[in-house]
Structure formats: structure tokens, C-alpha cells
Amino acid sequence: MSRMTMIQAIRNAMDTAMGRDDNVVVFGEDVGFFGGVFRCTQGLQEKYGRHRCFDTPISETGIVGAAVGMAAYGIRPCVEIQFADYVYPGYDQIVSEAARIRYRSNNDFTVPMVVRMPTGGGIFGGQTHSQSPEAVFAHVSGIKTVIPSNPYDAKGLLLASIEDDDPVMFLEPKRLYNGPFDGHHDRPVTPWSKHELGEVPDDHYTVPLGKAAIRREGADVTVLVYGTMVHVAETAAQETGVDAEIIDLRTLLPLDMEAIEESIKKTGRCVIVHEATRTCGYGAELAAIVAENCFYHLEAPVIRVTGYDLPYPHAHEWYYFPGPKRVGDALKKVMEAA
Amino acid sequence: MSRMTMIQAIRNAMDTAMGRDDNVVVFGEDVGFFGGVFRCTQGLQEKYGRHRCFDTPISETGIVGAAVGMAAYGIRPCVEIQFADYVYPGYDQIVSEAARIRYRSNNDFTVPMVVRMPTGGGIFGGQTHSQSPEAVFAHVSGIKTVIPSNPYDAKGLLLASIEDDDPVMFLEPKRLYNGPFDGHHDRPVTPWSKHELGEVPDDHYTVPLGKAAIRREGADVTVLVYGTMVHVAETAAQETGVDAEIIDLRTLLPLDMEAIEESIKKTGRCVIVHEATRTCGYGAELAAIVAENCFYHLEAPVIRVTGYDLPYPHAHEWYYFPGPKRVGDALKKVMEAA
Amino acid sequence: MSDTPPLSLYVPEPEFRPGDKPDFSNVPIPQAGAAMMPPVDVDAGEIRDLAYTIIRVMNREGEAVGPWADMLDDDQLKEGLEDMLRVRAFDVRMTMAQRQGKTSFYMQCLGEEAIACAFSKVLKPGDMNFPTYRQQGLLLSTDYPMVDMINQIYSNAADPLMGRQLPIMYSSKEHGFFTISGNLATQFMQGVGWAMASAIKGDTKIATSWIGEGSTAENDFHAGLVFASTYRAPVVLNIVNNQWAISTFQGIARGGAATFASRGLGFGIPSLRVDGNDYLAVYAVAKWAAERARRGLGPTLIEHVTYRIGAHSTSDDPSAYRAKEESTSWPLGDPVERLKEHLIKRGVWSDAQHHQMKEMLEAQVAEAQKQAEKNGTLHDGPHSSAATMFDDVYKEMPLHLRRQRQEAGF
Amino acid sequence: MSDTPPLSLYVPEPEFRPGDKPDFSNVPIPQAGAAMMPPVDVDAGEIRDLAYTIIRVMNREGEAVGPWADMLDDDQLKEGLEDMLRVRAFDVRMTMAQRQGKTSFYMQCLGEEAIACAFSKVLKPGDMNFPTYRQQGLLLSTDYPMVDMINQIYSNAADPLMGRQLPIMYSSKEHGFFTISGNLATQFMQGVGWAMASAIKGDTKIATSWIGEGSTAENDFHAGLVFASTYRAPVVLNIVNNQWAISTFQGIARGGAATFASRGLGFGIPSLRVDGNDYLAVYAVAKWAAERARRGLGPTLIEHVTYRIGAHSTSDDPSAYRAKEESTSWPLGDPVERLKEHLIKRGVWSDAQHHQMKEMLEAQVAEAQKQAEKNGTLHDGPHSSAATMFDDVYKEMPLHLRRQRQEAGF
């Protein structure tokens, strides 16, 4: 066991995977000698050689396309997109290729690759360093989408993703890289070393894809949440005193529908929280599932607390970010509903 | 007034727009001399010259990128993507550029462009000529998304889109190009000439973006639907005898939320139908809106009838397509719910 | 800098349109045998000329001449002819089968047979092609069962791809044929990635990427060149320039005055332009390029100059956009006729033998078709069970798909 | 074809890393004045050499020599020097302002000032630049108010972009400066589209596209070349090769042995490589290229060879990945020093004048900063009202955004 930040846990996961399996290779913009702009791959080139960890040209099309070809060869690329906001040039290779190859070839070719990307705002990154594009992956049949909320899960989920035989989009909430973020940007930063989920086994382990985690048991309202917002939701529950059951989804696809349904059957109320823009965001899918499958248990309208439907603004970042106040208001509102 | 197919109506809309405004230009793969693989631009090059209607290299990045630059110049490009399935290489220019330029430049630059693309299945096109990617547009703040279901709307909506000062994704259900499709693939094809909405004014008119149309008034259940599925829903209502109110959304963004809410307040039940894959599809947003805003009026769970979450299969096209039987079953089921 | 007159948009147009009488006498066709053959470890900068000429081996008299000649013996050449004739017979029958309603779609490669058929001969087991939809020759010149190709085209009960894919979108890992994508150009980059993997693993396998000249405008063409050159990937990058991209002539993709091959030079990639209707020339250049890849010398870009004689696909009618006699006026001739004449010139072939071979192959294809039809056709079935459409989206079926399958009644 | 040894992946590495002593004596630097100046209507194929050399005007003695010389008079040259010094003073202050917490981010262009400053002089009102984040010189060499740039950097109440954009992502239609994107390369293609629109309308305006050498690997670089060449768009395509893309050296984007400029040749685009630290050379080549565009002769590709002396951005520390003395060892020198020496050589400048000009500009920048700070800074505010963040997503606010704004309490 070591105390790790999320960056260290992610790096440690890749290190572990590369150590166990020669087939695991890591590449992306600035990930080689320098170790990535967030330093997630630091030291891997030195340890495993330039042919297993290297810099690429600035072409997300090329990065994902190369990974698809390599995965079809039989090796396991784990590639980095420098910011999730920059994944779109690689979107065609993800949607039309990675996601479809197993199906269209009837298992003749498969694409066991991972595409890592820092996601989310809260770092004054403006509209192109703050996006949360998970919904445009979750809509695509054939890929999996994973978002950890802490170092322990980050390592376990990343190892599971690398070992998975299907393509995985692995979104890393960059605001959580160095500490859990309660949503109060004006308070001192807490480090992961103070958080129990900052305790990470040094050895190999996995956190299975498709299994949610209950971060807080509660009787009154189910909060469906992932990534940075898990911590914000925890803060909101604490600050409002609402007895919320906080479910950290961890994997958006496959989704742990059973955990969701079970919790809502218990609480009868549901708040959905994400940082991404609302319309057609992943919260829409969650709300739809709840409306379809838990209708008779619902005692109040489902509420979504999300980023507003606009580009992430720079100066007004903290008006945009769905912080503890907004989440707390939703908790109170859903409890007030008859 | 003329009888027009949807192809003719779309062509007529571009012809009308080009005739009224020198700034309207049309381009895309094979759209020039040949007039497009679906012949939507036939005759426009001859009539308006090669500099206003021309073939492009096979680069969706380039097509959309050129359109963005031209629109910023102050002209109004209306471009064609040969199939919606091929829009992904242009996705970055749509999401990161077209959608953001007005906002990020504080109106200094704007992008009045239209991206037309044939969408949907039912023509044995297999997984890359059948997709319905509307959700990955609707999720993007800053663009509008339009899907007509008949020639009259197609012309009016396309003219409104070309005249709109924001970027518009214009999805054309290719299965409707030559006739309304009731969803029974084994029955003879009906032509538009037999349908009242195949009657199209020859002159300029617009159908406003953001206004839904009630295709069938009904008291028992609201069906939210667009594109090809409008006709399938009509068939299903007729065949089941369920008194459904069928709302053709026409524009997904901006959405006519008021029409939806009003109808559901009346009927208390809701079925959502689309051809796109389900998870995080546009139906999720509709279900979420209904669950949030009409909760107290709902008497039954919302049901989504959609394409399954898999690539559009070739041989099993008619098992995949959400036909009248599946929609009808949902109507019956939602009526049975207590 | 004085005031300049108004600008105007230049839009390239093909020389000939329906109704015109095509005349290609202004297209420069270099003499057979004239192009040099450099050593495989040559620097790209030293052979720039090869990207602007056309490497040709067979001259107008049917003789093989110059440094790129003499690589194949009589039997190999006869096999090449047989391969091309097989492709041609297959295309004829499958085009017909589509018209007869046995399937939804077909794409022929009439006039381009030499390229894939000759290329496949330089590959070894374990190598991998990343083809487009017009390289059926890569399968039909190997021992891949023709009947499986037809089963795929028919989406029938024996379709190795379970009826999931559009006809002709074959896949065979065993036969070095990567699953075809409906999305243009994506495979071009993937082939480079695959080749990089072979190098990463210290293996000896090489890849080939294929792309149409029209599709070189796509992103993945560029990404492929960038990655192939940076990592010296063991890949052969093939552009099939058949002059047309559906209704769009090559000038729209090519722009300016350069050649498609010359795009490789900006990346330091040795780039060759070859007569794609000359079986011997394609073979020689392919061999040279494959040797470079195998020796770890990196990528080669090849532009195969040919002509798409047929329609783009069974959904297309070229009489709407190009002159009727273009294909017959095309200066590089017919690859089958040219190889046939060369064999006759060599004294090892005759019209009679040719005729016999043609008939034999037509019978072979007819027989395969008969076998395939036993497994059904697209519209009449049978197909694989509809429940299987839920399989293989993922390795294991997730809960939401299990629920959807149940909803579908399976 | 014998059995070949195992392949291995080649991964290019820069010659020098932290701790190394850089030595660029092997980098070939052609003599100033040696490159020919062709007529503007030349065919790309005739001037391929210009894509492989470096066009230079000022020699080591500070003299302007050769056919590209003598285009600017004393006053113009002094203005150029002033522009570059202004940019440099601005960069110093804004880098400092970021360190002082007045904003979140800044990007300097230290060492690259000549490029944008010289280029802007060949443009006319109405022309449009599609810049990257390192062409502040395009604004600072015109009459765009410096204080507005700082307001933008501070996201303050007077920010013309309402605090919506990351610092330095300026936009000014009036000053021919297209809104900067955070997504690399997209503007390269957009500039081509804009230029096509000018040609479609029969106007006389031209566009310039800008891209870093690292970003040439992106899709939009390729699309830009394809469209510019096909439609002969009136655009000047600029690659700023400053040797580094964050921590990645230019060899990763360049691959092979060719130059970035040479990528244009495969499209038949006249392509020039120029000494980007030579104000006179940049001006001359820009003028030549702009003239081509204005005369309807089509695009030109220019590779400006320079060196990024500073960190990539305020979030970066280059000491982690490159040798400390690289920038001082860089063989093309400092653009400011070189122009200063040339002016002294011309007999129209002195160290004293230079010093005075520097001080004047530093004061100018300090004054602008003071003005801007009256409108607030990022962390202390004031900003534009938060309610405005809901504006301008669309021309008119749709219902769902009106509801969200209300939800937000505005």
C-alpha cells in the first residue's frame, strides 16, 4: 500500500501493466521523454524503452488509428489524448473503427485498446481544456466508457481497461489529479494523502468495469454521479444534511443498472449530477433509465444538475461549475417534492 | 404548388435560396456536375455556375472547415455530407469550431452554415449507410439540429436553416426521399404524390426552427418522434387503434419543449421513438425532459422504442428497424400501465 | 503592389463529359523500360523523378524491357493471368447476381485487376493487407475460398460475417485481409499502426495500406504518411489512381500540377508511380517496396495509375458524368490483354489457351455461386439467426444489450 | 527475398537533451542572398529547390544581399524593429502578470517576433489572418489597441470577449484577426475556406493561414493543402517551424528527411522555406506570396524556420526536456538583434537609439497594463456580468437556455 495521487495511481497502473505484459504500449503527444503534460507517463520510457513508450505527432486521428491497427495486430495500446477536448479529430477512428471492428469482422479482428484523456473543468482552462465529452462515447455501441473518481479506482479501473478485450475510453477528471475536490474552489486544496481512497495497493489488482460503488449509503435520495462530481455530491449531502445515497457509477458503459434500480427502489428519489452540458448528456440516459425502470417507485421528479448548455467560460468558471450549492439545492428540492 | 418528392423539395429549397441570395453556395462530394449521389443538387451547377455549386475533394474535415471559413467571410454555405455516417471526420470542425465561434468571439465572427446529410436506414445500406447520429449533434451547444419528415417541411425547414445565422445540422431521412414509409418494408412503396405533405409551394416560405408539428391529435398517449419514424408511428397508431397524439419534433435543437409538455399534460403517457441506437440517444433527452417537467402528469413509465445498441446490421435490417409492430406494442404497453 | 482585378474561384473540370470524344494523346506516357531501378535503401530525395514518371515494363509490342523486367517466370505469369481472369469472371457474375436481386450491392474492379493480383504475390503468410473495397484480387489470387466471398455477398446462412456487413466488405485475418470499412481511408492509417506493432514486437511481418486517389484527400491518408515516415513503419502504402471517385475526376483530389505519388516526398518517403495496368511493373515495384519494408528501411508510397472501367458500384451509372469512350481511349490499355500478349510474345501462350482458361474460370465461379446459393441469398434467406445480431458488439454481452435482446423477443 | 532479421521500431530523438551541450554546426545554413527569386507566376515544379533551402537576406555582417533584398526603406525597417521590440516588451510584462496571479495563462513568442511583424506589413485592410496563439505580432504591429489585448488576457470587465475565452485567444474582425481556437490546426483549413469565399464573391481580399510545425501532423493541415491547391485559393499558408511542439522536437512531426515546406510540392503549391529570424527575408517572401494570392495565382506555402526560445506557455518548463543552451546556440540568431545590426550597418541606427526605443516601448506597455488593470484582473475581477455567459451561444437564446439561465438565478 502506498499513498498516491491520481496521477501516481494512473502511472502506477500503466507501469504495472507494462511490467506484466510486453504487449502493453503507451504513446501520445509529449508522453515519451517528458512523461506527458500531466506527467502521467513519467518514467515509463526510461523503464520500458522508446519502443514501448513514445511521443507521437500531433494527430489524434493518427494516435487512435495507430492504436486500432496495433490492437488488431494483437498488442495492447494505451494511448493518451492530451485533453478530452482534443479527441474529436480522432472521433471517426473511435466510432467507425474501434467500436465496430469486432462486430463487423465477426471476431476475426478485435481492438483491445485504451484511450486515456484528462476531462472536466475547474482549472481555468477555458472552453478547450475543460470539456466532458463522455456522452458522445456512451452513445456509441461497441466501446466502453470509464471515469474514475479516486486513485484506488483509477489504478484498478485502468488495469481492468487495459486488460479488457474491447476498446475503452478512459476519462480522467483532471481536477482530481492532485486531490479530491469538494467543489469549494475558494478553500484550500486537500491532497489525496488525506483521503482513504488515496491508499493504493502497489501490486496488481483490478476494479471491474460495469460495477458502481456506493460512496455513501442513504435512505432519502439516490444521487447518480461520477468523476469530480462524486466529491461535490458528498459535500452537498454533508452540507445539506440530506440522507443521500451517493452512487459513483465508475463505468458509464457498461452501466451498473442493477445498482441504480435497487437504490431508487429504496429511496424513491433521484438526483443526477454531471459537469458536462445537459442536453443529451449522460444524465439524460440516466434519467431515462430511471423513468422507464423505476417509475412506480419514484416519489418526485428526477433532477439533473449539470453544466449549462454553453462552452465552458473562462472568467465565469465558478458560476458554470455545478458546485455544492447547486447540488445541495437539488437535494433539498427533490426532498421537498411531494 | 407542385407535387414533389423530398429530394425535389430539398433541391427546390436550395434553388430558391440560391436564386434569392448570391451568398448561398452549395458544395460537397459529387454534388457539382453529377448533382449528388441522391441527386439533391441536380441542375444547380448548370443554373448558378461552378463557383456556386461544385464538387469537393473527399474530405469531410475540408468540407466543413471550408464552410466555416466561408461563413465567417459572410457567405452562406449549404454543404452536403454524402451520408451522415461519414460526418465524423468533420466532427471536430463542427463541435470545436462552427458551434463555438460566435460565443468565443463575442459575435465578432459567426457561422451561418448548413450541413445537410442523408440519415437513417431501411435501404439495406449496412452499418455505414444507415446511421442516425443526431444525438452527437444535439449534445453540442451552439449548433442546431433539424430533421424533416416530409417534402413540405423539408423545403421550409431547409430555407429557414439556410437563412438562420447559426450553424445547422440538417439530417435528411433517406428512406423518405421518395415516399412516406409506413414501416412495412414488404408492402408496395407509396410515392409522395399521394401524400398531402408532398404538396409544396413553388415560392419561398419557411417552416420555423424550433416548432414541432402535431401530426395526429390524440388523447391517450403522446408520441415524440421525428424523421422516418413519424410515419411509422402514424401506422402504429392506426393499426393499434390507440388514440395517440403524434408530435413530429422537426427540430431537435432548439426543441419545442412547450408543445411536448402541453401534450403530455393532456395525455399523461409518453412513447418516444427513434431509429438511432438507444443509449444516450436523443430519446434519452426527451425522456429526461418529460421525467423532469411532466412528472406529476405521468400515469405510466415513459417507453423508448429505438434502434438497438449495435451497428445497423445488413441481413437483419428489418429485425433492427423499429417498425410499426414494435411501436404499436409500446403504445399498447403504455396504455396498459396503470 | 497595384490594385488587382477581382478574384474568381477556379474549379477544375475533367476534359471530357458525356457526349465528348475523349482524346488522351496529351497524357504523357513514358516509355516502358525507361525508369531506373534504384537500390532499396536509396534516399527518397535521390529518386524524386520516380514519383513524377510512370514505371512501365511491357512495351507496346508486348515485350518486357528495362531494369524492372525479368522478375517472373512463365508459370508465375500464367498464374497472374489466371488470377486476373478469375477476378474478372467473379465480378461479372456478382454484378449480375446483384441485378438478379440476390444481394443489395456489389463493386467490381474492372480494369484494375493487375494491381491487387500482382501485389499479393510479394506478400508472405502473416503479412496483412488493409484494403479498400476494390482489392478483391488480394483474396481471389490466394486460396481464400471463393464460395465464402459469395456467402458474404449474399449475407446468407454461411456468411462468415453473419450477415452483418455490406456485401464485399470481407474480412480474413488468416488470409491477411483486414476487415473492410465503409468509411474511406481509415484503413490507410491502421495499416501503419499494424506495421508499427510488428516492429515493436520485433517480428518480421509487414503491412500494406490501400487507398483510392479520391480518398487521399481524407485525414487518414495524411496521418498514415506522417506516422509511417516518423517511425519508419514496415508498410507499403498504395494509392490506386483509377481516375475517378464516383462522379468526381482525379483533378479534384489532386489539385495543382503534381502527382499523388509526389505527396510522399514531403515526408521523405520513397515514392513511385507505376503503370497499374502492367502486371509486371506492379509486381516489380511491389517487390521492391516489400523488400524495403522487410529490411526495416521503412515505408514506400506507390501510386498505381489505372482506370476504373466499370461503374463505381451497382448503385452508380457513369454515363451521367463521363464520356462513354473514356475507358477504351485510356492510354494504358487493358491489364488482361496486355499480359496475354506478353505471354504470347514469350511464346508460351495462345488465343486458344486463353479462351480455355477463361471458360474454366467462368465455370469455377459459376460452381462457387451454386454452392453459395445453397446457403441462401440476401432477400430469400436463410440468414444467420436474427438473435446473433446482438452478439459481438462486445466480447461479453452487457446487461443493457441482454435486455434489448430480450425485448426483441430472442 | 531471403529471411530478414527482426524489425524494430524507429523513434526519432532530438540530438540534445537536458545536460547536453548543443552544437548545431551540422545544420546546413545556406548563404544569405543565394536563393533565386522567381516570378510570382512560376510553376511549383520549377522551384522545388526553394522548399529545401532557406531563403535569407541578411548576412552575418548585417548586410542585405541577393534578389530578395532591397524591398524596405529605412523608415519601414525602423518600424519593423519597433514592432518586434513592442511584442517582446509585451510578452515580458504579460508573462510576469501571469506569475503575479493577474491571469491564468500566457504564451509568448520570444525569438519568433520577425515572422508575424514582417508578414503583417504585406496585408491590406480587409485581408484576414487565421492565426495560432503565437502571432500576437499580427496585432501588435497594427493599430489594434494593446489595452484591449490586456483586457482580454485579464478576462476583465472590458474584455472584448466577455471573459469567455482563454487568455491570448484574441479576436478582431476589424483588424483581420480571426478568433483563435484552442484546437490546433482548425484555422489552417478555415483560412482556405475564407479565401475561397473571397474568390467566389469576386472580391480582392486574401487570407493567411498559420500553423506550428508540430501541428502540421493534424488533419486540417492536409485538408488545407488539398482545398487550397484544388481551388487555387487566394491564401498564404504559413508554417512556423520553431523546432518544438511543447516537449516534442520537430523530428516527430517531420519524419523522413524532407522539410515541412516540401509538403506543399505534392500539391503543386509553390513552397518556400525562409529564415524566420530575418525580418527582411520574411517580408520579401510574404510579399511575393501575397502578390500571388492577389493576382489569382493561388496559394503559397511558406515554412518560417525559427526557434521557440521561451517556454511553450506559462504552464510549461522546457528545462525538463531540452538542453539549456539550445536557444543561444541556435544558428539563425535573434531577429531583433539582427535587424538592429542591419540598421546600424545602414548607418541609420545606434545603440543609443535602440535603447531609447526599448524604454519607450516598455513604458507604452506598462501604461497599457495600467489602463487595463482599471478594468480588473482575472482573479480579483470585476468581470462582465455572469449572466452574460448565457448569451451568444446562439444569435437568439433558445428556451432551454433561458430556463437554464433562470435556474442559475439570472
Ligand SMILES: Cc1ncc(C[n+]2csc(CCOP(=O)(O)OP(=O)(O)O)c2C)c(N)n1
Ligand atoms: C468518409 C467517407 N466519405 C465518403 C464516402 C462515400 N464514398 C464511397 S466511395 C467514394 C469515392 C471513393 O473514390 P476513390 O478513393 O477514388 O476510390 P475508388 O472508388 O475509385 O476505388 C465516396 C465519396 C465514404 N464511404 N466514406
Ligand SMILES: Cc1ncc(C[n+]2csc(CCOP(=O)(O)OP(=O)(O)O)c2C)c(N)n1
Ligand atoms: C487538437 C489539439 N491537440 C492537442 C493540443 C495540445 N497542444 C497545444 S499546443 C501543442 C503543441 C503545438 O506545437 P506547434 O504546432 O509546433 O506550435 P508551437 O506551440 O510551437 O507554436 C499541443 C500538442 C491542442 N491544443 N489541440
Ligand SMILES: [Mg+2]
Ligand atoms: Mg478512384
Ligand SMILES: [Mg+2]
Ligand atoms: Mg512548434
